[in-house]
Amino acid sequence: MKKIKNAKSQDSKKIEKELGEFLNKKFGGNVKIITPSVLPHQESISGKSPSKGKKGLINFNIKPQELIAYLDQYVVKQAKAKSVLSTKICTHFNRIRHSQTTGEGMSKITGNIKSNILMFGPTGIGKTYLIKLIAKKIGVPFVKADATKFSETGYVGGDVEDLIRDLVKEANDDIELAQCGIVYIDEIDKIAASPNVIGAQVSRTGVQRALLKPMEETDVDLKVPHDPVSMMQELESYQRTGKRSKRSVNTANILFIVSGAFSELSNVIRRRLSKQNIGFGSKLVKSQKEDEVLKQTKAEDLVKFGFESEFIGRLPIRCVLETLDxxxxxxxxxxxxxxxxxxxxxxxxxxxxxxxxxxxxxxxxxxxxxxxxxxxxxxxxxxxxxxxxxxxxxxxxxxxxxxxxxxxxxxxxxxxxxxxxxxxxxxxxxxxxxxxxxxxxxxxxxIKDNWKTFSIRYGLTLSQIRCNMVALYFCNNVMEIEDAVKKIKQVHDSIKEIEVEVSKSYNLNIVFEEDAIDFLIEQFTNHNATIKEILSKIYDSYYDGFNLIREKTGKNRFFLSKTALIDHETYLNDLIRKEIT
Incomplete structure (x- = not known):
């Protein structure tokens, strides 16, 4: 291995030979090297070319209340958790945008503090669901792992760094985008060192220490030591460029969110509160609900629970999720x-x-x-x-x-x-x-109660008729409400395109009135009509009449209502009588 690491001055065939011998000893001939020279040129071993990046999240402009309104469509209760998560996450990514746009801000502050978040709540309460929804909404790379995975493999720290490498995969090899991702670690309470227990403590505290640097700021090398794929990628790059490249991810802007049930933490808090409340003015701490007790958590409680103070110090934001009745x-x-x-x-x-x-x-x-x-x-x-x-x-x-x-x-x-x-x-x-x-x-x-949210988001006026249309489409098809609204908006835009197409093809300026648009939306969604069919129908039904009026009067702008679409003969006869005679 030392020869391989120091092979900068050796030719590529010798590197291949030595690496092949190592892989043969390590994996018994199950892994072989295919010389890149016989393959088409490619940027990575997977055949995917790394994207060049978008300068991070410059276009991020979501406000906390907008994100809360989005979460309200999916998550019941948890008003405080929604508020804390939405506010701190939006602030985090807007600070990144501001810093990248102006070239100032976080990068200029010495000792910048990230808003890493610690979530408390029993199983099945929606912790993971909340974070997945937020990651989906803001469009950043997102990876999830259970803390128990780390405790099983010891405290080497490689697994912790694998989370950062997974972010790069989620970002399609866009390192700049991955550096603005979210890492979510569940069951974090499982890596707390239990008092008076001998054995697994070294592993648990070791995992906490392995997380310290990534949670604050460090550079994680994308090359995995002793991984044959990483070696082959490096070999391929060396043969192509003649240089050894080092790719790493900086974690300064990666947001860490950790959560756990913390079922025994309430006992630690109760003991502390009981000591403070001795006397006639004391409160009955035991009568308080679990989530009410957890809301009174202090750093000292978490340290007594089994976390190191340095680890808790890197989780400045805490929120407690309410139990569900x-x-x-x-x-x-x-x-x-x-x-x-x-x-x-x-x-x-x-x-x-x-x-x-x-x-x-x-x-x-x-x-x-x-x-x-x-x-x-x-x-x-x-x-x-x-x-x-x-x-x-x-x-x-x-x-x-x-x-x-x-x-x-x-x-x-x-x-x-x-x-x-x-x-x-x-x-x-x-x-x-x-x-x-x-x-x-x-x-x-x-939909009617939330019409403002949907109308602003998708630029679609939601009248009562359109609320009914969205509802019908939603009930007939398995999808989320937003997708149903998007579908109606898509059909609406297609109808407006028909106006443009008629103008181009027939040199006629037609305008569909709102009730006509609603009627056509129904034809599209309920009867699977197509744009071609609608265009053909308009030509067959109206072209001769409109052309006659245009020749006689010079008028070239016609408004079509729902009534006009249903009974075109009566509509044209009345229009010709009005315009010509």
């Missing part, structure tokens, strides 16, 4: 974008079956999940258990619609037999239609 679980199921119901709709839709849930059914599922005591994760378990037989049997019976009611959940076997017998098909069809209309009305009201 039965009503919260019901609200999650009612939320249009909740992945639990959307996933189950997708499962049945894969067999061509449309499924809808009644309100009473959702309440029963929420009640069962609450008894599981695993937070929102319990929702998935109870729904899978309740509908497994239906998911097995219905696809083989050519059913197209299925309604989950309170009665279905209370007596699944009896109702499954009733459905399969097809003796009460009309009853089940009526149940579906009613449940579908109720769900559509709920979604329409939801």
């Amino acid at each position: 039965q009503e919260d679980l019901y609200s999650i199921l009612k939320m249009p974008n909740n992945p639990v119901i959307l996933s189950k709709r997708l499962d049945f839709n894969a067999y061509g079956i449309k499924i809808v849930f009644t309100d009473d059914a959702l309440k029963i599922l929420a009640n069962r999940a609450y008894k599981e005591n695993t937070g929102a994760r319990g929702l998935v378990s109870v729904i899978e258990e309740a509908l497994l037989d239906f998911e097995e049997k219905l696809p083989s019976q050519d059913f197209l619609k299925f309604t989950v009611t309170k009665e279905v959940l209370e007596d699944p076997k009896g109702h499954l037999e009733d459905i399969l017998s097809k003796q009460n098909s009309l009853k089940w069809n009526n149940l579906y239609e009613k449940a579908f209309l109720d769900h559509k009305a709920y979604i329409s009201n939801y």
Whole structure:
């Protein structure tokens, strides 16, 4: 290996030979070198050329309240956590943008402090979901890992650095973009050193120390020591350029977010509070709820819990997520974008079956999940258990619609037999239609209540009619609300393009009025109409009449309403009579 490391003056064939011998000893002939000279020129061993970067996140301009409004569409409760995460994350990335745009700011401050975040909350409460949503919204590379992975492999620190390398992969080899990514580490409480326990402590404290430098600022070499792929990449680069290149990632702007359940931390806090509150004026600490106790966490509590003070010092922002009660679980199921119901709709839709849930059914599922005591994760378990037989049997019976009611959940076997017998098909069809209309009305009201957010974000005026259109499209297709709004916006823009196309092709200036646009949107979404069909229809129905008016009067601007589209003959006759006679 020393010969390989000092091979700068040796020719490439000798390097290949020595590296090949090493790989043969290390991996028993399972790894071989393919000389790059016989391959097409490429920038990396994977065949992907590294992108040149975008100078980081210069275009980032999301404000905290905008990010909170986005999270409100997906996450129930957790107002404080949404506020803390949105504010600090937006501030972090806007500071990066400001620094890169002006060339001043963080890079000029000695000892700059990052807003790394520590999240507290029991399992199934939505910690990971929140961070994934934020990363998706702001469009930065995001990697997630469990702290237990590090404790199993000791405190070498290689695994910690692998997180940074994974960021580069997520950024498609764009190092500048990766340097503005998010690293999320869950189950961080598992690397706390337990008091009075001998054995695993060295590993746990070692992992904490391995995280110290990346959480603040350090350079992480992208080349992995003793990794054959990294060696081959370096060899290939050396043969192509004759130089040894060093690629590294600086972690100064990488945001670290860590979370854990911290189930035993409340006991540490209670002991501290009990000592402080001795006497007649003391408060009953034991009567406080778990999340209320965690909100009183201090650095000394975390140190007593088993974290080193240097590690806690690099996590200046703390937020506690609230526990979920039965009503919260019901609200999650009612939320249009909740992945639990959307996933189950997708499962049945894969067999061509449309499924809808009644309100009473959702309440029963929420009640069962609450008894599981695993937070929102319990929702998935109870729904899978309740509908497994239906998911097995219905696809083989050519059913197209299925309604989950309170009665279905209370007596699944009896109702499954009733459905399969097809003796009460009309009853089940009526149940579906009613449940579908109720769900559509709920979604329409939801869009109406949030019309301002959607209208500003997508530049689409959302009248009541369009709210209904979005709701109908959402209910008929498995997608998130935003995607349904995007679809209607896309169709709206296509209709405006028809006006431009008519002007280009026929030299006629037509303008669709709002009710006509709404009518055409319905044709596109409900009847799968195409632009070509609409253009053809306009030419066949209106060209001769409009051309006649243009020749006689010189008028070349015509407004089309919904009525004009439905009954073009009456519209043209009235227009010709008005303009010519």
